[in-house]
Amino acid sequence: MSSRQPPSAEADFTPRRVETLRASFQEKMRQKGSRRPGRSGGSRAEVRFLEMVHGPHPEVDRLNDRFLPGAPRLKATVDVLGFESHTDGVPPTLVSHLLEIFPNLERHRCCGGDIQGTLFRRWRQSGSILPPGDRGLDFCHLLEHLALELTRGMVPAAPCAGITCAHREPAHRFDLFLECEDARVGAAALRCAAHVLLALVHPGQVPAGAFRFAETARYFLGRPRSLLNPGEVLAALQGDPSQLQGALRFLAAAGFLAEDRFTADLGETILYRYRLAPGIPPLPISLPL
Numbered sequence: 001m002s003s004r005q006p007p008s009a010e011a012d013f014t015p016r017r018v019e020t021l022r023a024s025f026q027e028k029m030r031q032k033g034s035r036r037p038g039r040s041g042g043s044r045a046e047v048r049f050l051e052m053v054h055g056p057h058p059e060v061d062r063l064n065d066r067f068l069p070g071a072p073r074l075k076a077t078v079d080v081l082g083f084e085s086h087t088d089g090v091p092p093t094l095v096s097h098l099l100e101i102f103p104n105l106e107r108h109r110c111c112g113g114d115i116q117g118t119l120f121r122r123w124r125q126s127g128s129i130l131p132p133g134d135r136g137l138d139f140c141h142l143l144e145h146l147a148l149e150l151t152r153g154m155v156p157a158a159p160c161a162g163i164t165c166a167h168r169e170p171a172h173r174f175d176l177f178l179e180c181e182d183a184r185v186g187a188a189a190l191r192c193a194a195h196v197l198l199a200l201v202h203p204g205q206v207p208a209g210a211f212r213f214a215e216t217a218r219y220f221l222g223r224p225r226s227l228l229n230p231g232e233v234l235a236a237l238q239g240d241p242s243q244l245q246g247a248l249r250f251l252a253a254a255g256f257l258a259e260d261r262f263t264a265d266l267g268e269t270i271l272y273r274y275r276l277a278p279g280i281p282p283l284p285i286s287l288p289l
């Protein structure tokens with residue numbers, strides 16, 4: 001829901017797999033980013049997570065009748081930048097691509113109706129002609145629904161509801177509220193959702209590992225004290241190693257997993273191990289990474 005009311009393999013993926021220092025350096029450079037969308041006057045969309053607070057947030061009780069009174073919610077204050085100058089709007093294929101990855105999104109309820117008749121209809125018909133202020137709100141609203149879907153994938157039995165509220169000033173700032181017992185789940189779901197949506201807007205492709213974000217996060221949530229290498233995770237979850245590696249890397253870059261690196265072969269190679277992070281990572285964080 002949204003509101004304008006201010007709230008208040010195998011060969012390269014075994015446990016012995018090594019990654020070269022060159023690859024590590026390239027990854028670091030990629031993460032540092034030679035381009036910083038939204039900061040250099042470019043038109044690339046950017047999402048900045050400014051603050052996250054976990055608590056009951058009773059101020060939004062009345063904004064969604066699916067909220068459970070007293071249940072903990074994650075409030076995320078987010079800046080959505082770059083949509084004002086997106087004269088082309090978003091790709092008309094965004095919703096169909098999204099539904100290929102997350103088909104259960106079609107079942108979401110939204111603003112008193114179903115999501116097809118409300119939010120998706122707006123995106124399919126008018127991504128490019130929405131007023132600039134509403135483009136950001138609609139993006140954030142879609143971010144909320146995708147984060148809820150990812151939350152459900154990470155903790156399937158958990159209740160799941162959310163609300164998106166726009167600040168009056170600045171117009172690109174929003175507060176998203178997600179019901180979640182574990183703040184790490186809501187925070188990871190929001191970051192994964194932003195990563196997927198930004199990649200679908202530009203370059204218009206599904207990011208590596210997106211199909212497996214929730215499943216991989218769920219696996220680590222069930223093993224909060226385990227330190228696991230990629231091969232061990234692959235042995236348990238199976239599937240395409242490169243997709244799983246993409247999920248592990250993004251979950252680590254987004255702060256849901258802590259990544260341990262250590263060298264082998266006289267420093268020629270770097271090995272990785274992952275464990276569940278103890279809490280929400282430091283903010284602010286901007287995406288794309």
Ligand SMILES: [Zn+2]
Nearest residue numbers: 001002110111
């Ligand atoms: Zn909605």
